[in-house]
Amino acid sequence: MKQIDEQHELLLVRYFLGELDDMEKTVLDRWLQESEENRRHFNAVKKAGEAISDLEKMKAINGNKAFQKVSLKLFGKDKSIVITLIRKIAAVLFLPLLIASAWFYLVQEKKSEIMSSVYQQTESPAGMRSSMVLPDGSMVWLNSGSRIRYPVYPGSTREVYIEGEVYFEVAKDPERPFIVHAGELNIEVTGTIFNCQSYPEDQVINTVLVEGTVKISQENGGRPILMEAGELVGFIKSEGKMTRSMTDPEKHIAWKSGKLMFRDDPMDVVIARLERWYNIDIQVVDKEIEHYAYTATFENETLDQVLRFLELSAPISYSVAEREQNPDGSLGKQKVKLYSQGGQKVRQ
Amino acid sequence: MHSSGLIDEKFLVIQLQQDDRKVFELIFKFYYSGLVVYADRIIRDTEMSEDIVQSVFMKLWEDRKSLRIDTLRSYLGAAVKNRSIDLIRNQQVQDRYLEYIRERNPEHEEGFCNFRELSEMINQAIDKLPPRCREIFLMSRFRHLKTADIARELKISGRTVETQISHALKILRIELKDYFYLIVTLSKLFFE
Numbered sequence: 001m002k003q004i005d006e007q008h009e010l011l012l013v014r015y016f017l018g019e020l021d022d023m024e025k026t027v028l029d030r031w032l033q034e035s036e037e038n039r040r041h042f043n044a045v046k047k048a049g050e051a052i053s054d055l056e057k058m059k060a061i062n063g064n065k066a067f068q069k070v071s072l073k074l075f076g077k078d079k080s081i082v083i084t085l086i087r088k089i090a091a092v093l094f095l096p097l098l099i100a101s102a103w104f105y106l107v108q109e110k111k112s113e114i115m116s117s118v119y120q121q122t123e124s125p126a127g128m129r130s131s132m133v134l135p136d137g138s139m140v141w142l143n144s145g146s147r148i149r150y151p152v153y154p155g156s157t158r159e160v161y162i163e164g165e166v167y168f169e170v171a172k173d174p175e176r177p178f179i180v181h182a183g184e185l186n187i188e189v190t191g192t193i194f195n196c197q198s199y200p201e202d203q204v205i206n207t208v209l210v211e212g213t214v215k216i217s218q219e220n221g222g223r224p225i226l227m228e229a230g231e232l233v234g235f236i237k238s239e240g241k242m243t244r245s246m247t248d249p250e251k252h253i254a255w256k257s258g259k260l261m262f263r264d265d266p267m268d269v270v271i272a273r274l275e276r277w278y279n280i281d282i283q284v285v286d287k288e289i290e291h292y293a294y295t296a297t298f299e300n301e302t303l304d305q306v307l308r309f310l311e312l313s314a315p316i317s318y319s320v321a322e323r324e325q326n327p328d329g330s331l332g333k334q335k336v337k338l339y340s341q342g343g344q345k346v347r348q
Numbered sequence: 349m350h351s352s353g354l355i356d357e358k359f360l361v362i363q364l365q366q367d368d369r370k371v372f373e374l375i376f377k378f379y380y381s382g383l384v385v386y387a388d389r390i391i392r393d394t395e396m397s398e399d400i401v402q403s404v405f406m407k408l409w410e411d412r413k414s415l416r417i418d419t420l421r422s423y424l425g426a427a428v429k430n431r432s433i434d435l436i437r438n439q440q441v442q443d444r445y446l447e448y449i450r451e452r453n454p455e456h457e458e459g460f461c462n463f464r465e466l467s468e469m470i471n472q473a474i475d476k477l478p479p480r481c482r483e484i485f486l487m488s489r490f491r492h493l494k495t496a497d498i499a500r501e502l503k504i505s506g507r508t509v510e511t512q513i514s515h516a517l518k519i520l521r522i523e524l525k526d527y528f529y530l531i532v533t534l535s536k537l538f539f540e
Contacts, residue, residue, distance in 0.1 A: 009514050010510055010511075010514060012514070012517065013510050013513050013514045013517060014510070016513070016517060017488060017495060017513065019494070019495060041521075044521035044522075044525060045517060045521055047521070047524060047525065047527055048517065048520040048521045048523075048524045048527075050527075051466065051469070051470060051524045051527040052470060052489055052490075054385050054461070054466060055463070055466050055467055055470055056490075057381075057384075057385050057388070057394075058381035058382060058384075058385055058462075058463045058466065059381075059463075061380065061381040061384050061385070061394075061398070063376065063377045063380040063381055064377075066376075066380055066398060066401075066402055067373055067376050067377060067380070069402065070376065070402050070405055070406055071369070071373070073406060074406060074409055074410075075369065120464075129479065130475045131471070131474060131475065131482060131486070132467070132471035132474075132475070133467050133470065133471060133490070134467075135463055135464060135467065139486065139490065152378070152464055256479075256483070257479055257480060257483045258478070258479025258480060258483075259479075299480075300478075300479070300480075
């Protein structure tokens with residue numbers, strides 16, 4: 001297809017956003033009259049816009065309520081049938097009641113299994129980031145090497161399972177809490193924005209609340225913590241303990257806009273982030289580096305640019321090793337070594 | 349992005365024929381919102397569209413034993429479409445509409461997307477956008493912020509916001525071209 005000039009491209013954008021004024025509408029109409037080609041471009045834009053508004057319409061439709069209505073018409077009051085049944089049995093003997101309810105419970109269990117087993121998993125491979133809209137309308141961003149498992153049906157529970165780092169903008173629904181299972185933690189919300197970092201290999205699960213309220217509890221009990229906006233809760237896996245502190249949420253969520261942000265962060269934190277971001281291994285040769293704190297923001301920089309910046313702004317130097325070949329022929333991870341600039345002089 | 353997890357419709361139909369209400373609920377919730385939007389495209393009335401889809405599902409349950417269904421999708425799609433068209437009172441509009449969809453795509457007359465398929469398609473498209481572009485696009489189309497508000501929040505110019513959205517749009521209109529709704533809006537039929 002032929003390129004469209006910038007002026008008309010912007011008109012299409014403003015049409016797409018619903019921000020055209022009368023004057024612009026006239027210009028766009030005239031342009032559409034000019035050629036079939038132009039109309040094709042316009043229709044493609046229109047289709048993209050309609051796909052998105054259809055998705056939004058679907059989100060707004062309450063399948064739960066509709067189903068209740070339909071099942072009431074078809075089955076009457078579902079539960080009362082079972083209750084009368086149980087009552088009849090109870091009238092005969094108490095013991096059969098126990099058996100009946102146990103049976104009823106088991107059957108219900110099995111059926112809800114079908115429903116809840118329809119889960120979908122999405123993952124963002126190492127070195128990549130992705131985002132998506134969940135069936136309930138919540139938005140999530142997956143950082144490098146992260147995955148999320150979520151129920152396919154917008155009508156069922158809102159329980160998701162994550163590994164790695166995920167940023168959530170949870171759609172409001174006070175009736176159905178949204179529960180994130182991260183390692184041993186359960187994070188419960190109704191509508192809120194937060195970031196959870198829970199890589200299996202990490203010692204700590206970090207949760208940062210940007211907006212709203214969040215309740216964190218451990219799977220094996222203990223008192224839940226009610227988080228406030230701007231707070232960071234770290235769960236230390238080995239001790240089973242939670243720590244609370246205030247933080248700048250921006251630095252924890254910058255990754256979702258493709259930014260790497262450090263604010264007075266210790267070097268080990270910086271290194272762990274860089275390793276995941278670029279899918280590399282970093283080896284610290286001179287241990288004193290680990291005491292440095294680091295402040296910087298990177299946006300769309302290559303690994304090389306970041307390392308060079310690191311070298312310029314801190315007494316650090318680096319070397320990049322050739323990538324080794326794995327036995328299966330694939331290339332291994334890139335390996336980077338960090339030296340203290342003082343330390344290297346001693347070696348020379 | 350990798351995705352997995354499909355539903356075996358044959359299994360669902362068999363379960364349905366064995367009176368499994370849970371499976372009925374599952375099918376209902378899986379297709380409901382997509383079908384409502386599908387009907388809404390034809391009759392332009394969301395409330396009535398919901399009624400249509402609900403009655404189609406009630407029919408599905410009542411007739412479950414005698415149904416010979418290949419796929420739930422085409423059964424549900426055809427049923428919703430036919431009931432919607434029946435509701436168009438103006439015969440002339442109805443004829444033009446039928447002619448229109450016959451011309452467009454005679455083989456897939458019952459085409460509609462359910463929520464999961466559509467959200468997957470859109471997610472995959474959005475995934476192809478560069479991070480900055482994606483953020484701005486999501487703010488605009490999913491958080492419904494005006495260009496000026498986005499510009500203020502991100503401390504950039506309105507023109508930059510529009511340029512980023514134009515990048516996004518160039519990618520999205522290629523990625524979403526397969527979104528297979530076939531329904532023309534009635535206003536178009538009236539005024540053409």
